[in-house]
Amino acid sequence: MIEGRARVEEWPLKIPFVISRSSRTHVDVVEVTISDGTFFGRGECQPNSRYGETSAAVCAELRHFFDAHDHFTRNDITSLESKAAQNALDCALWDLRSKCGGQRVWEVLGQKAPKPFPTVFTLSLGAPEAMADAARLAWADGKRQLKLKLGGEGDVLRVQAVRKAVPDAVLVADANEAWDMPMLRSCLPAMAGEGIALLEQPLPAGKDAGLLDIDSPVPLCADESCHASSDVEGLVNKYQFVNIKLDKTGGLTEALKLETAARQAGMDIMVGCMLGTSLAMAPACLIASRADYVDLDGPLLLSDDRDHKLSYSEDYNILPFGAELWG
DSSP states (O other), X not given: OOEEEEEEEEEEEEEEEXXXXXXXXXXXXXXXXEEOSSOEEEEEEOOOGGGXXXXXXXXXXXXXXXXXXXXXXXXXXXXXXXXXXXXXXXXXXXXXHHHHHTSOHHHHTTOOOOOOEEOOEEEOSOOHHHHHHHHHHHHHTTOOEEEEEOOSTTHHHHHHHXXXXXXXXXXXXXXXXXXXXHHHHHHHHHHHHTTEXXXXXXXXXXXXXXXXXXXXXXXXXXXXXXOSGGGGGGTBTTBSEEEEOHHHHTXXXXXXXHHHHHHHTTOEEEEOOOSOOHHHHGGGHHHHTTOSEEOOOGGGGBSOOOSSOOOBOTTOEEOOOOTTTOO
């Protein structure tokens, strides 16, 4: 018998987090704990309004699932409608299996232990001068890879201002579906000229067929257009990267399949996250240590984190974590 519990937690942010379609001062996550009576496993998800999810609805769905099942496997998880709910429960199952067997999750999977790897640090969408100031502060703090949230009109000025402020930084840009094809064509030369290393999801998901006709000077990364391994075939020749987020895939199990499918298709990997605590980031680290770019800075944006949490080096590499956190 496996017992489960789900609860909503509110975590304040250090400063407001602003992207093209939303702004927030705190993040609501759903924490899941399951137990076989001896050991327990935990997982976390961050329901996203972009996909029609709320923390209250996801928490209610999980509680109903636990009421209806006194034993369940990963195959049963797919009955959950919310991918975020699937993620929290899938990761909790991996954590439980790890603890029951006395092995770390990567040992269960037959993988090598994750090594330290760098993460980007995200700068919220704002006026060019404000983003440049934020970039200077981040650089002074040792953050060498920065991700710029863009939003449409004025994006070239934002990128130019940040590049002038931190000429040696690695810059990734994320438009969060805010552009259209004419804007993409007009902005790409400037993005390349300012040394943007990667451009995430410039066009709305489902409206990116025009990318087949674009010879982009900047590698393009599918985020909202890519959820699961079954999506990869339709992304080839439009994007060069996929952004793997466990809240989109429905957990680590499908995320590993997506990684394999993308690599087999000749695509590169970014591992990203929704806002969340270290508990949400830890499972993604198993893939992130092999990724080309990583965006697991969620805990850095929070005012506080869990008692057992990820550690970051002075140059913002994510360090190996203990089983007290997860897995």
